Amino acid sequence: MTLPVPTRVRAMAQRRQAAITLSVSAAAVVVVGLAGLFGGYRINLTPSEPLGVWRIVPLNRSPGVGDLVFICPPDTAATRVARARGYLRAGLCPGHFAPLIKSVVAVAGQRVEIAAEVTVDRRLVRASAVAEKDGEGRPLTRFTGGVVPRGEVFLHSSFAGSFDSRYFGPVPALGILGLARQVLTYAP
Known part of the structure; x- marks a missing residue:
């Protein structure tokens, strides 16, 4: 028809x-x-920080404790396993990782200890409980602790399921893209 x-x-x-x-x-x-x-705008789709639009602001100094930063994770065995497990997303950083938004909680020369929670120079890091297993029951390998080497930073997110330096250790500060600033975000 x-x-x-x-x-x-x-x-x-x-x-x-x-x-x-x-x-x-x-x-x-x-x-x-x-x-x-x-x-310099990015969309955050992970619960480690509020969801939405963020901006990378240049960091014209050495990173310091308390800085919330965008950082490219290093291409290591731990980060490749993390991407395979879905903890890290694919992106434009070396190793094809997406940048992370994390807080710097320790810089070079500071001592990090990992037990049930994280301490830096014997001070407890808030909301830093260390998980033994991920959400699917797979074992997590934790960083053993020690002094943060020169040129590196120790990263943290207060989100309980965050994949951060508790598990992969300090990372090169050269991977920092800049400070992370919220533009239009939503925290559930």
Whole structure:
């Protein structure tokens, strides 16, 4: 059965309008994505920090305790296992990791001890309980502790399920992309 001419014309016009709308939407997503990438904006989709739009602000000094930073995790055996398990996302950092948003809780020369919780220079780090297993029951290997080496930082997130330096140890400060600043976020 063939459609009457006015119905066919209307259907063709609707398909054309849908194609135009889809094309314009796709172009807008690409433009916004590129503007965000080159403007230092990132979207956080992990619960370690509030969900939403963040901005990378240049860090024109050495990182310090309390800094909330965007950092590229190093390409190590531990981070490759973490990505395979789904703890880390794929992205544009070396090793094809996405940047992390974490707080610096220790810098070079500070002593980190890992037990049931984390202490830095004998001071307890808030919300730093160390898990034995992940959410799927797989064992987690924890960092053994020690003095943070020169040029490295120890990272933490107060989110209980965060994959941070409690498990992979200190990381090179050269991986810091900048300070993390909330732009438009939502904390559930």
